[in-house]
Amino acid sequence: MNAPFEFVAASSYPARPAGPELRKVVPRTVRHLALSLPGTRNLLMGTLPITLALALASQAQAQVTAQRLLDSTKEPQNWLMYSGDYAGRRYSALEQIDTANAANLVPQWAYQTMAGGKFETTPLVVDGILYATGPDDRVFALDARSGRPIWQYQRALPADIRPCCGRVNRGLAILGDQVFLGTLDAHVIALDSKTGNVIWDVASVDYRGGYSYTLAPLVINNLVLLGISGGEYGIRGFIDAYDAATGERKWRFYTVAAPGEPGHETWEGDSWKIGGAPAWITGTFDPITNTTFWTTGNPSPSNRGEGRGGDNLYSNSLLALNPETGKLKWYFQFTKHDEHDYDATQVPVMIDRDGKHLIAQANRNGFFYVIDRATGKLVYSKPYAKVTWSTSKLPDGSPASSNAGSPTLNGTRVCPGAAGATNWMSPTYDPQTNLFYVTAREQCDIFSTAPQAYEKGHAYYGSAYFPNDETLPFWGALRAIDPADGKLKWEWKHPSPTWSGVLSTAGGLIFTGDAEGNFIALDAKSGKALWHFQCGASVYASPMSYAINGKQYVEIAAGSTIFTFALR
Amino acid sequence: MPPRTATRGFPSSAFSSLILLCVFSLPASAQDTNPYAGDAQVAKLGESQFRANCAFCHGLGARGGGRGPDLTRIQKHHGTADSDLFRTINEGIPGTAMPPNGTTPQGVGMTPEEIWQVITYIRSVEKKSTTSAGDPAHGKSLFYGRAACATCHMVNGKGGRLGPDLSSAGSARALDYLVQSVREPSQRLAGGISEAMKEFPQEYETVTVEAADGIKYQGVVLNEDHFTLQMLDTREQVHLFEKDQLRKLTKSRESLMPAYDQKMLSDRDLQDIIAFLTTADAMPGGAQ
Numbered sequence: 001m002n003a004p005f006e007f008v009a010a011s012s013y014p015a016r017p018a019g020p021e022l023r024k025v026v027p028r029t030v031r032h033l034a035l036s037l038p039g040t041r042n043l044l045m046g047t048l049p050i051t052l053a054l055a056l057a058s059q060a061q062a063q064v065t066a067q068r069l070l071d072s073t074k075e076p077q078n079w080l081m082y083s084g085d086y087a088g089r090r091y092s093a094l095e096q097i098d099t100a101n102a103a104n105l106v107p108q109w110a111y112q113t114m115a116g117g118k119f120e121t122t123p124l125v126v127d128g129i130l131y132a133t134g135p136d137d138r139v140f141a142l143d144a145r146s147g148r149p150i151w152q153y154q155r156a157l158p159a160d161i162r163p164c165c166g167r168v169n170r171g172l173a174i175l176g177d178q179v180f181l182g183t184l185d186a187h188v189i190a191l192d193s194k195t196g197n198v199i200w201d202v203a204s205v206d207y208r209g210g211y212s213y214t215l216a217p218l219v220i221n222n223l224v225l226l227g228i229s230g231g232e233y234g235i236r237g238f239i240d241a242y243d244a245a246t247g248e249r250k251w252r253f254y255t256v257a258a259p260g261e262p263g264h265e266t267w268e269g270d271s272w273k274i275g276g277a278p279a280w281i282t283g284t285f286d287p288i289t290n291t292t293f294w295t296t297g298n299p300s301p302s303n304r305g306e307g308r309g310g311d312n313l314y315s316n317s318l319l320a321l322n323p324e325t326g327k328l329k330w331y332f333q334f335t336k337h338d339e340h341d342y343d344a345t346q347v348p349v350m351i352d353r354d355g356k357h358l359i360a361q362a363n364r365n366g367f368f369y370v371i372d373r374a375t376g377k378l379v380y381s382k383p384y385a386k387v388t389w390s391t392s393k394l395p396d397g398s399p400a401s402s403n404a405g406s407p408t409l410n411g412t413r414v415c416p417g418a419a420g421a422t423n424w425m426s427p428t429y430d431p432q433t434n435l436f437y438v439t440a441r442e443q444c445d446i447f448s449t450a451p452q453a454y455e456k457g458h459a460y461y462g463s464a465y466f467p468n469d470e471t472l473p474f475w476g477a478l479r480a481i482d483p484a485d486g487k488l489k490w491e492w493k494h495p496s497p498t499w500s501g502v503l504s505t506a507g508g509l510i511f512t513g514d515a516e517g518n519f520i521a522l523d524a525k526s527g528k529a530l531w532h533f534q535c536g537a538s539v540y541a542s543p544m545s546y547a548i549n550g551k552q553y554v555e556i557a558a559g560s561t562i563f564t565f566a567l568r
Numbered sequence: 569m570p571p572r573t574a575t576r577g578f579p580s581s582a583f584s585s586l587i588l589l590c591v592f593s594l595p596a597s598a599q600d601t602n603p604y605a606g607d608a609q610v611a612k613l614g615e616s617q618f619r620a621n622c623a624f625c626h627g628l629g630a631r632g633g634g635r636g637p638d639l640t641r642i643q644k645h646h647g648t649a650d651s652d653l654f655r656t657i658n659e660g661i662p663g664t665a666m667p668p669n670g671t672t673p674q675g676v677g678m679t680p681e682e683i684w685q686v687i688t689y690i691r692s693v694e695k696k697s698t699t700s701a702g703d704p705a706h707g708k709s710l711f712y713g714r715a716a717c718a719t720c721h722m723v724n725g726k727g728g729r730l731g732p733d734l735s736s737a738g739s740a741r742a743l744d745y746l747v748q749s750v751r752e753p754s755q756r757l758a759g760g761i762s763e764a765m766k767e768f769p770q771e772y773e774t775v776t777v778e779a780a781d782g783i784k785y786q787g788v789v790l791n792e793d794h795f796t797l798q799m800l801d802t803r804e805q806v807h808l809f810e811k812d813q814l815r816k817l818t819k820s821r822e823s824l825m826p827a828y829d830q831k832m833l834s835d836r837d838l839q840d841i842i843a844f845l846t847t848a849d850a851m852p853g854g855a856q
Contacts, residue, residue: 118765162670162677411628448628450619459678464619466627467635467768473821474768495794496768515766516793532795538765559765 013357013374014289064126064174066221070287076506077547079125081282082171082216083426084503084544087350088284088293090428091504092545096552097567098507102521102530104568108553109147111562113138118499118540119557122171122216122426124179125546130555131193132562133169133216137183139191145548147564151196155183163212164232164459168540170282170424171216173224175244182213182226188242190224200247204228210235210457216282220292220323223250227279231297231343234274234460239283239294239319241326251326255279255296255314263313263331271308274454276300277315281345281424285323286357286373292323293350293359293373297343303407303418303463304339304449311336316344318359320376330376334398335365339406340389340447341418341465349429349436351483360483362427362438364420365389367399368486382486384479385421385440389414407447407463417445418465423499426542430504433524435489436481437510441497443467443474478502478512480527490527492520501542503554511554513539519556519563535563600651604688614689617682625665630693635665635759635769637740640693645736645849653687654680665762665769702836707844710837717841720825723848729804730788731825732758732772738845746842750833753825761791774824775799777809778816788824 062068064080072080076093083090097105113119113134123132130144137155142148161167163184172179178190178199186207190199204226205211210233218225223241231237237255242248256275257263267275276299283294299308299315313331316338320329335342342365350373351358357373366387370379378397390399405414419441427438445465454460467474476494481487492512500513509530510522515538521531537559545554553564604610618630625636632638637645646656657678660668670677678686711717711727718727721734737746748755759769773789775797787801797809797817802824811817826832833841 160679162679167670448619448623450616452613452616458682459617459620461620464623464628466624493794495792496766499767514794515768517763518793518795520794529794534793538763538767540765 062127063176066175066219069175069219077125078127079123079544079546081124081173081218082122083282083284083347086285086287087352087429088282088347088426089349089431089504090347090426090502090542090544091430091506093506094545094547094552095506096547096550097505097509097521097545097554099509099523099530101567102507102509105521105531105533105554105565106568107533108564108566110564111140111142111147111149113140113560113562115560118166118168119560120166120168120170120214120424120541121557121562122501122542122544123555123557123562124172124174125544126174126193128548129193130546130562131172131174131179132557133171133181134560135167135169137167137169137181139172139179139181139196141193141196142562144546144553144564147562151194153191153196153198155181155185155187155189157183158185158207161185161207161212162210162457162459163214163229168214169216170214173217173219175219175222175224178244180217180219180224180244182215182217184212184214186211186213186228188213188217188224188226188240188247190244190247202242202247202249204240204249205238208457209233210460215280218282218285218292219244220285223323225283225292225294225323227255227281227283227294227296229278229280231276231278231280231300231302232459232461233457234276234300234454235278236273236275237277237279237296237315239279239321239326241323253319253321253326253328255317255319257313266310266313268307268309271312274300274460275308275312275315276302277312277317278343279319279345280343281347284348284350284359286350288357289374290322290324291320291329291373293348294319294321295344295346295348295361297345298338298341301452301454301460301462302338302341303447303461303465304451305337305406306449309337312338316342316365318344318348318361318371318376320373332369332371332376332378334361334363334367334369336401339401339463340365340414342389342420343423345424346422347426349427351429351436353434353483358483360429360436362422362436362440362481364416364423365399366416366421368436368438368481370483370486380486384438384481384486384488386415386442386444387421388444389416405447407449407465409449411446411448413444413446415444416441417443417467418447419443419445419497425499425540426501428502428504428510429483430510430524432506432508433480433504434482434484435524436483437502437504437512437524438479438481439476439498439500439502439512440479440491441474441476443497444472476515478510478522478527480510480524492522492527492529498539500539500556503543503545505545505554511543511545511556513541513543513556513558515539517558519543519558519565521554533563533565535559535561537561600649600654602650602684602687602691604684605650605691607688608692610685610688611692612689614682614685614687614692617678617686618689621678622686630690632740632742632745638742638745639690640695640742641739642694642696643739643849645739650687653690654683657683657686665759702839702841702843704840704843704847706837707840707842710833710841711844715828715833715837715841723845730800730802732760734845734848736849738842738847739849743842746845747838750828750838750841752827753823754821754827757821757823760789772823774820774822776816776818776820777807777814779807779809780813780815782815786824789819
């Protein structure tokens, strides 16, 4: 494809903020003066070298204001939100650990939750304190320098929750002196960041309908945004915003169009009522256009298209919403009328390059998409892993699904498999190399229908899938993709498919994990491994980085343990 | 124990001990016998659950495959009674790829009711007679004698180490899988070590290495990651390598096991060996 970026109308993107000025929010619960003046400090941070900034930061325990979240890249010692910044880049500007010294990384501390199941958290680090979650909705705050716990919180979950795919949680959001948690019984909870005390607790929906939260919320201005999970239960998906101070719900955007709403015509009969389209991965935010980007998962039932004829909006889509009202600005649907569980729930990464304002996503369906962030128009799509479900393109350049891939009673072999060419694990965009790095899974499955009637709160797949061709190996790779043209720059092969996300750092490094339990540092330019550590269990999390007193740490969750590393 | 077995067991700190009681154990089966036994309607529901949660390893029709045991056999390696099946499904089998209910990446948790549905379905597809027509005594003499199976395979503590232990293969695997494993061993490589949180088990791949000192080894992969290799060579020696220290490393999905054709092993002799394996599961509850 020739210079795909030329399709982007640069003029459609405003130079100045379109939304109202962001208020400097001080939540109701703030009762004490901060130790330093955040505004002043932020000014300093913008101009000082990072090392000096780190030294300053060690003194300060300022409130996390909405402004600080907007300016998160100015305080790289902290990790203030799930993806590190509003752009969803999972990029750390810390550069102490670099390609020359990465071989000298050594463990600093480990924190053991003693929890079973997949450990998917990305911690936050704010001024020396690490906040993270674990399975079964436990939350803990640690001294990020020593790993010693400061407080712990454990949600008392009802016995009859049955979340799909593990009793997992991916992390928190923070504002003021509160951290925010979405729970497996579909509650939203604000905890005091100094004690773990519950400040407010609201039920977003009755969990018994199959609803749950697994994602890390996203704070924008004074609102806490979350998307619901439950695509395996015939839910009707939504994205919510809650007042950070009170827990009052400010808006809800249903991801399945109701009668009278645009898009409703894409659902057969009453199928919309149980249409799925959960939104279980944290969104991103563009303050210039005042737009928040969220992605949605499969229509329900996931692998059976009969009975829900049509494109099934807004399943498997990228949604551009006004964060203050929840109003839809535009949408882009990646997989229409999905029959293979190709959730689009991968972090929609904002890329600003050469005057272009884009969203890049390596989708679970095996295609890498670049989309104009102002208009929602596709710039191009290109496979980054083995794909058989689509053999042609639609007029807009999207992959068209091939009917030959529809599940049958005896099974149809389709690539990628149901777990996808990638999944929820975060990719990273490195503004130094201008490359997009993603964990790719090379695995096909046999998709077979398993018709069943919908029953509220019960698993509702309508299908089965399982690995086929046992003569074929399964494998994975970390792939470095140039978003300008979708071309592969390099790949690092994993012996088997992995669920680890990816972090890039200003030290020229990429960090990722593998299913064999290694946590690995690679040269961002070449893909050469520079260091690794055996964690003892498969990695199901995305790494992050922070600094205290001028010392950079890299973090990964694996098994039931949080590990941190720094230079010897 | 691998961490997954701790999923519902629980946390260390005192503050959660109260919660523990009411939250972290799935409601155990209220009864030891299947309340839906023989109900064809329930078996149909169970089939849907089975396809969504179990077929990934145990195959469509519950006939097993390379991954999971054939569940159409009446005799189950980890217990045959209703209560045994319920426990196996709900709690998994530590040390094997069988996970506790609700912890597979692809499946959602089942309610006790749904577990009973699945058991009802399994009962509905069990074969009345699964005994092989062969002669187990003759099969045993072939296994340890002319057919030379015991060169590489162990049964109940006796035999070689290079291939999988076959003590429970006869009770766990489908008949046609066993036949295929002998006739075309490379078609589906047997699964080896299954790590607690790892999606796919290691397989019995063939590996050939040339070590730093120039010595060559051939054998099977016990385990590997991107950086290291653990192998058992054809002389039953364990070797632990850093891959970047090796002069050469070649892996193959051609099994080291010879493909036994009719000339090497007649159909009748093969039946006898399978009959021996089927009756050999003398240590139920042991490692698979």
